[in-house]
Amino acid sequence: MPQKTQNSFTGYVPSSICLQHSSPFLRLLDFSSNLLNGDLAPGLGKCSELQVFRAGHNNLLGLFPEDIYKATKHEEIALPLNSLHGAISDKIVNLANLAILDLSFNHFGHKLPINLGKLSKLKFVTFDFNNLVGVTKMLMSCKSLHTLLLGGSFVGEGMPSDDDMVDFDGFQNLQFLSWLILTSLVKYLGYIPAEISQLQLLRHLVLGSNNFAGIIPDQISDLQNLEILDLSMNHLSGIIPSSLARLNFLKEFNALYNNLEGPIPTGTQLQSFNAFTFEENPKLCGAPLPNKCGPSKGIDTDNKNNKDMDNRLHQLPWAKFHIVLKTIDWSTSQLSLVYERATASNENPSRLL
Numbered sequence: 001m002p003q004k005t006q007n008s009f010t011g012y013v014p015s016s017i018c019l020q021h022s023s024p025f026l027r028l029l030d031f032s033s034n035l036l037n038g039d040l041a042p043g044l045g046k047c048s049e050l051q052v053f054r055a056g057h058n059n060l061l062g063l064f065p066e067d068i069y070k071a072t073k074h075e076e077i078a079l080p081l082n083s084l085h086g087a088i089s090d091k092i093v094n095l096a097n098l099a100i101l102d103l104s105f106n107h108f109g110h111k112l113p114i115n116l117g118k119l120s121k122l123k124f125v126t127f128d129f130n131n132l133v134g135v136t137k138m139l140m141s142c143k144s145l146h147t148l149l150l151g152g153s154f155v156g157e158g159m160p161s162d163d164d165m166v167d168f169d170g171f172q173n174l175q176f177l178s179w180l181i182l183t184s185l186v187k188y189l190g191y192i193p194a195e196i197s198q199l200q201l202l203r204h205l206v207l208g209s210n211n212f213a214g215i216i217p218d219q220i221s222d223l224q225n226l227e228i229l230d231l232s233m234n235h236l237s238g239i240i241p242s243s244l245a246r247l248n249f250l251k252e253f254n255a256l257y258n259n260l261e262g263p264i265p266t267g268t269q270l271q272s273f274n275a276f277t278f279e280e281n282p283k284l285c286g287a288p289l290p291n292k293c294g295p296s297k298g299i300d301t302d303n304k305n306n307k308d309m310d311n312r313l314h315q316l317p318w319a320k321f322h323i324v325l326k327t328i329d330w331s332t333s334q335l336s337l338v339y340e341r342a343t344a345s346n347e348n349p350s351r352l353l
Contacts, residue, residue, distance in 0.1 A: 126149035223247070
């Protein structure tokens with residue numbers, strides 16, 4: 001199983017590496033972290049037994065090789081940090097065993113192929129920083145998907161409407177999800193859909209540095225596996241729902257720079273977080289913040305006000321909010337570490353999450 005990682009190799013990926021007489025049973029081909037350049041020449045399709053192809057962190061150019069779709073036993077294709085471009089072919093449906101697809105930090109463009117949603121074994125997908133179109137509808141059918149990283153790739157991408165969120169049967173296994181609105185491209189202030197509570201296996205929900213308005217949906221408390229919740233640097237208002245106390249596994253919480261108000265729910269682990277995570281919300285009070293709260297109207301009244309505001313927001317048409325999906329660097333650093341550990345040990349990243 002040839003591995004040529006971190007050797008400072010230069011030149012081209014040899015097209016003859018998959019000749020039948022030299023490597024008929026090649027299963028893993030890893031050229032990661034070298035100085036390879038030029039096009040990916042045709043020939044990989046002749047590696048009929050190839051399961052893992054990695055060539056990330058190089059200077060590869062040109063189009064995604066069409067004949068790679070002939071190597072139908074592929075379980076992983078990882079080509080991050082190159083300069084590959086063009087479209088991803090509908091022939092990707094031939095790779096029925098594909099579980100990991102990492103094409104991040106390239107120049108791929110055009111609409112994602114319809115057949116991508118037919119890859120039922122797809123678990124780990126990252127298209128960070130490309131120029132693609134059509135992510136949510138295309139990947140909703142990938143029922144095994146648990147990691148979806150889409151940083152800076154989908155300019156003008158619309159989020160699913162409420163009806164779509166209700167009816168879809170994909171995304172149910174998602175554990176890592178983050179997106180970011182680029183405010184310069186947003187026509188309207190969006191809000192966080194209550195339907196996000198359907199993603200029951202979600203562990204990281206990162207919505208920081210966005211243009212979201214409205215309230216923190218009470219339904220987020222239904223995400224019982226949530227470990228990281230980042231709502232910082234938005235325009236969220238209303239109270240912090242007392243129901244968030246039910247998030248027993250929450251290790252990181254950030255609500256910095258919003259317009260939240262009222263007391264931080266008492267007797268909950270929210271008070272165990274650093275005061276910094278609540279700062280720049282002038283009307284927010286109570287521990288761990290130093291400013292004390294005045295006479296309270298009562299939790300029930302505050303929660304009712306949040307629900308009234310939520311009802312008004314749900315009258316806005318979701319489909320009109322044009323956003324860009326993007327990962328947040330600090331939250332995905334853990335995923336990067338998982339991926340690096342996996343590639344170093346030839347493990348499947350999905351087994352280490």
